Amino acid sequence: MWQISQFGVVKVSASDADVIEIENYFPSSQLQLVDSYAVTGNWSGDIERSFSARLIGLNQSDINLLPGVERGDQLSTENAAAVRFIVSNLGSGELHWLPGLMQISTEDFYIAPLSVVADGEFIDSARLILINPANQMLYYVWLKF
DSSP states (O other): OOOSSOOEEEOOOTTSHHHHHHHHHOTTSEEEEEEEEEEEOOTTOOEEEEEEEEEETOOHHHHHTSTTOEEGGGOOHHHHHHHHHHHHHGGGGTOTTSOOHHHHTSTTOEEEEEEEEEETTEEEEEEEEEEEGGGTEEEEEEEEO
16 A cells, blocks of 8 residues: 555645745744644645744834735624634644633734635634734644635
8 A cells, every 4th residue: 555645734834835925025024933823735725824933123004015914803703713723623623822702802802804705604714813013923824615
């Protein structure tokens, strides 16, 4: 029996395409990875990827330039549903470093949706940037079922 790929959880590296893409959104900040989570070898096409990073030198103007950015306590219905989808399902809800719904849904966080795919009210995929400027922390999350 041969195995084409291995299924498992891996760490995301600083050279990962997702990390580089997110770095490009914050040219005046230095991004330092803190935690990460990615599932590999998934034959069904599901995606589970996330990382947290410290953004040294983050300023409000960088946040304001993100397309579709909203403050956590002022989320649109679609973005609120996407945040609930991510928090409830990414890492089976066991990523202790990922902020919870109550934290994200405050004036302390900003959410920038990179993509949200829904079938009616059911979210199929969400790719978001969650930012806590006071702590200079960023959370990149991508979940697709």
